Amino acid sequence: MRFTNRYRERVSLDWRRDLIAQGKDPDPRFTLANERTFLAWIRTSLALTAGGIALDAFTGPTFNPTIRLLLAVSLLALGALLAVGAFFRWYISERLMRTDQPLNLPLIAPVLAAGVGIAGFVMVATLISSHT
């Protein structure tokens, strides 16, 4: 019995309880602001999903099929990565607020910038090379 309890404690998947168990309640407005930031990241991720699908649907013969597939799937993968990153950022920020610590800089921001930058560069390069 005791073993079960200790085991459950260690591998607890009850994230909500784990989160609330620490520190003290922050200003409720900060909790809500954190949630909206998470949602903004999720919408950004959804925009990348729509972008990936649209890129595949719209570019047609302009892009070589392999490059088109690669670009579209990369955008979708970036979208998934951002969604997961946004969740962890939200969760960690909430925990830091509860324990009165400064928040981390968003690691997903440079990931987004680099990903979209590289994808854009490849698109422009492909477009230019297909027209010359």
Next chain:
Amino acid sequence: MTVRDPGLQPERTSIAWTRTCTALMIVGLIGTRFHAGPFALVVTLSGLVAAALLMLVSARRGKRTEHELSTGRVTPAVSLAAALTALVVLLDVTAALMIWLYR
């Protein structure tokens, strides 16, 4: 008792959820517009159904938040956020399979 928050935080959070659900719907509809096959169906159905469900659940949470604000303690929406994240990942994976296998 309802406390008026001059920053309108509950309202802003509530419409942020609505915006996100709308974006989910759009992604679902884009799936059905440009593709066919089983994966496109999954993208569309999961996008639309999830948008509807999340809209309802988040609206309920919004009401609770308005009430909770007067007690000074708003519970973080861990399960909602986790569900939304899992859904977005599922959408991305299905969309990738859709593009890859049914071109």
